[in-house]
Amino acid sequence: MAARLQFCGVLLPALGLLGFSLWLLTDRAGWRAVANYRRLFVDGWFVTVELSVCALFLSTFIGLLLTLLRRAPILPLRYAARIYVEAVRGTPLLVQILCLYYGIFHQLGIENRYVSGVLILSGFSGAYISEVIRGGLESIGKSQLESAKAIGLTRAQTYRFVIFPQAIRQILPPLAGQFADLIKNSSLLSVIALNELTQNAQIVGENTYSKLESYVPLAFGYLLLTLPISLWTQRLEQRHKFET
Numbered sequence: 635m636a637a638r639l640q641f642c643g644v645l646l647p648a649l650g651l652l653g654f655s656l657w658l659l660t661d662r663a664g665w666r667a668v669a670n671y672r673r674l675f676v677d678g679w680f681v682t683v684e685l686s687v688c689a690l691f692l693s694t695f696i697g698l699l700l701t702l703l704r705r706a707p708i709l710p711l712r713y714a715a716r717i718y719v720e721a722v723r724g725t726p727l728l729v730q731i732l733c734l735y736y737g738i739f740h741q742l743g744i745e746n747r748y749v750s751g752v753l754i755l756s757g758f759s760g761a762y763i764s765e766v767i768r769g770g771l772e773s774i775g776k777s778q779l780e781s782a783k784a785i786g787l788t789r790a791q792t793y794r795f796v797i798f799p800q801a802i803r804q805i806l807p808p809l810a811g812q813f814a815d816l817i818k819n820s821s822l823l824s825v826i827a828l829n830e831l832t833q834n835a836q837i838v839g840e841n842t843y844s845k846l847e848s849y850v851p852l853a854f855g856y857l858l859l860t861l862p863i864s865l866w867t868q869r870l871e872q873r874h875k876f877e878t
Contacts, residue, residue, distance in 0.1 A: 664844030668851070671838040678834030679855045685751055685830060686817045686859070692756035693816065697763025704768060715764075722761035728822050730758060735826045751823040751830075759816045766812060770805035771797055810867040814860045821856070831855050 703715035722730070734757075735750050744750055774797050782792040824833035831852060839848035 664842065664847040667842040668838055668844050668847045671834075671841070674834045674838060675831070675851050675855065678829060678831035679858075681829055682817070682820055682831040682855070683859065685748070685755065685820050685823070685828075688752045689755040689759060689816055689820070690813055692752065693759035693763055696756055696760025697767055700760060700764035701767040701771065704764070705771070719761045719764055722758055723765075727754075727758050727819055728825065730754060731822060731825055747823075747826055747828045750826065751820070751828050755816065755820055755823065758819065759812060762812055762815075763809065766808045767801075767805055769808075770801035773804050774800055807867055810863055814863040814867070817859050817863075818856060 700715045700719060703711045704719075706712055706715075731754050734754050735747075739745075739750050739753075744753075778796055778800070779792065782796045787795065820830060821832040823830055824836060827833065835848045835852040839845045842848065
């Protein structure tokens with residue numbers, strides 16, 4: 635608790651000083667023009683929240699599914715899951731957005747930008763979440779698995795009662811960090827003209843010719859979403875160190 639208060643006590647004044655400095659360096663008329671579009675920023679912020687929340691749940695499911703497939707006894711399933719993870723992690727998200735939305739999704743008749751954005755973002759983050767979960771599962775010693783077999787637990791029971799309860803401590807801190815990355819990665823969906831926070835900030839900048847004044851609220855909007863997750867991540871890491 636004290637560490638969090640100290641962190642906030644340093645960060646909040648620094649952000650205030652940064653905002654005041656930017657206000658001094660920019661045009662007052664530019665700020666007034668941007669303020670007229672505040673409703674557009676608010677709408678874009680809520681769209682970003684909706685996209686991130688939907689992608690968060692779906693990417694967690696995808697990551698868990700990929701992890702189970704990579705540990706499946708069927709060899710083709712293991713290779714297919716591994717190829718998917720490596721292909722997604724080895725290519726930029728921007729390239730995936732362009733190829734999937736303007737290529738594959740259009741051929742499949744998926745024209746809804748919001749649905750496409752959630753699917754693309756979930757597929758991308760799911761690959762990274764899969765690696766996080768896999769690392770947590772592999773941290774469990776083989777003696778635990780052998781003990782589970784010795785007392786007659788099935789494979790599903792072993793995962794449910796032995797592996798997952800122990801691995802969750804290892805998984806949660808990096809998983810929380812991955813969720814913060816997911817929120818920031820949603821800004822790239824502006825390339826498909828999805829009216830989230832980044833796209834709306836660009837629209838305001840083009841209409842007011844005040845680029846810096848438009849992007850400062852954009853930065854604070856993402857910070858408002860990611861800062862609680864960062865604080866939660868630090869709390870989880872400290873708790874994990876205390877328990878170990």
